[in-house]
Amino acid sequence: MRVSAMVSSALAAASAMMMGCVAAPDLDEQLVGEVSQPTICGSTVDFQHVEQYDGTLGVTTGFVGAHEAPVGQIQWKSDLASRYANPGNVSGTRTCSGTLIAHNLFLTAGHCFDPDGNGWTWPRTASKAPISASQGAAEMRVNFGYQEDPSGNLRTAESFDIVSLREYRQGGLDYAVVQLARSAAASYGFTVVSTTDAAVNDMLAVIGHPSGEPKQVDAGPASGFSGDYLQYNSLDTLGGNSGSGVLHAASGKIVGVHTNGGCTSSGGANAGVRITSILEESPILRDVTQRLVVFAKGSDNAIWHKFYDGGWSSWTSLGGSLTSAPSATLTREGRLTVFAKGSDNAIWHKYYEGGWSGWTSLGGPLASAPAATVTREGRLTVFARGTDNAIWHKYYDGGWSSWISLGGATTHDPAAVVTAEGRLVVFARSSTGELVHRYYDGGWSSWISLGGTIASGPSAVVTAEGRLTVFARGTDNAIWHKYYDGGWSGWSSLGGAMVDQPGSAVTPEGRLVVFARGTDNAIWHKYYDGGWSSWITLGGALTSSPAGI
Structure with a gap:
């Protein structure tokens, strides 16, 4: 399905989607949507496939080429019926996007793991209750390389099973971190997490899988903030973009996790959870953004340290009377x-x-x-x-x-x-x-x-x-x-x-x-x-x- 067909299909279904609740779609192609109705900002659709991008959206072709590989798509495994008497209707469904932030850690949206979220029916336990978010995550995988080549031919994706839901909606924020069964960074690299927010008017980009489609990009400036959310009112998103990293064009770092639609043809804004809010709640993100620090014992038997944060600090004492490294x-x-x-x-x-x-x-x-x-x-x-x-x-x-x-x-x-x-x-x-x-x-x-x-x-x-x-x-x-x-x-x-x-x-x-x-x-x-x-x-x-x- 080309972009125009995908978007017209999504817009035709928009009336059936309220606060992310989606009418039952084609399981081979459709997805769990955003928290709010998937939205196009303005009257034109700007998505471009990442390998066909022409540099006209506000970021360079080099930027997209350098930052698209760590972006993956979450998909339910297709054999749920072999493990559940009540498998629900999600088997094989392509759900959300996300970004590799370390060798086997993948950052995405929390609502991608909400049981029975967005109108879907999750697999059921023997007591007819939906399986938990953690159990659901273990029934999903992340696909990298699900995208079209410059000629429009679909590339072969590589799948990595999710083994655990490491963080999920901590502090009430709509984000999640999952752990993959093996390292993906050797093949796809990873994206650096920013420790600071974008500023209003900074150029942003969202690379993801709108409506479950092969990987695409749009870009636009940051338009404002609302509480824990970063807003952008000229950057299109659809269901399936949920969980995409919001990339800062100047640094290439993640400054947010896309979660919400809100644009209309006449106004509004799409939004994602701002990275500084997530950092306040996420030990994992604090870990991956930790400054490089080196410690050693001094001649006074105290422990001394210095850190690198764009440049090396001086040596600073932590005191103590120690006898070892x-x-x-x-x-x-x-x-x-x-x-x-x-x-x-x-x-x-x-x-x-x-x-x-x-x-x-x-x-x-x-x-x-x-x-x-x-x-x-x-x-x-x-x-x-x-x-x-x-x-x-x-x-x-x-x-x-x-x-x-x-x-x-x-x-x-x-x-x-x-x-x-x-x-x-x-x-x-x-x-x-x-x-x-x-x-x-x-x-x-x-x-x-x-x-x-x-x-x-x-x-x-x-x-x-x-x-x-x-x-x-x-x-x-x-x-x-x-x-x-x-x-x-x-x-x-x-x-x-x-x-x-x-x-x-x-x-x-x-x-x-x-x-x-x-x-x-x-x-x-x-x-x-x-x-x-x-x-x-x-x-x-x-x-x-x-x-x-």
């Missing part, structure tokens, strides 16, 4: 938390929530720096080497557990990470100098060797594309790394002359960064952006390995 993570609530070992061999931590807390003990005794991470279920977990050289851990789940041994015969400081698939993994240097790891997947595996001869503890991170990557200092004092991508790579050198184990992080833009302390006691870093940069100093006079987040 720090570790840092973000909790599920978006709370930045830093850990280190104290002079009493206990692990201490402090957190930032509008301001820094004091240092609080988690007990011990431990013999190494800690390694902290947060599981897919949101459980804050801390690892450290014990005085018996085994790896011990404790976790917070409403309260702190006791310290629990994972065994092993290790040296140096451990590292911990959660993979793109949600598997908790802890790495360490064995007593024979090899990199070893064990993972939790319903139960703990045994310790498994990854070989090599490393001279430091490891650092581990998951890239924006979902690739698990491990760094360590080699016996030549260079930093070496290896990664898992269906199988483990060999070790590759990043050069340098370093004195401690490295730290690593991924920036909000998806850039992989590795940190290490040099022989001058400054913190140095290098980053990967299509290729590795040289080593760049961040200055300082530090006495421990760094931790990045």
